[in-house]
Amino acid sequence: MAEHTGMSWKNKNVITQLNNSVDNVTLALQQAQSHPTQQTIQQVQNALEHANNALDDALQNSEHQEPIDRLQEQLNQNKEQLQQLRPSED
Structure with missing residues (x-):
């Protein structure tokens, strides 16, 4: 029983981490869309890298697909939206 509880907690944890990472990408993307500078676009790219790592972890460690x-x-949609951004000439 304890092992099952531990596995359930681990599954929930990796999905929660992925969800938080995707939320961070979405927020960074919204900021970059409002103010498309090199810095805000870089922040989105950094958040995407972190989210991709969380996705890999979730794919390897979660039973819930x-x-x-x-x-x-949602992450793929954010990537597509990022591709459309160009930094402004500030």
Whole structure:
């Protein structure tokens, strides 16, 4: 029973970490869309790198595929939106 509880906690933890990472990408992207500077775009890229690491961790360590798929789709949408950004000439 203790092992099962530990596994459930671990599964929840990696999904929570992924969710937080994707949220951070979304927030950074919104800021970059409002003020597209090299710095804000770099912040999105850094958040994406962190989220990709969290995604890899979740794919390897979670038994629950549905929330990972949903978050991966959101992450992919953020990547597409980032590709459309160009830094302003401030």
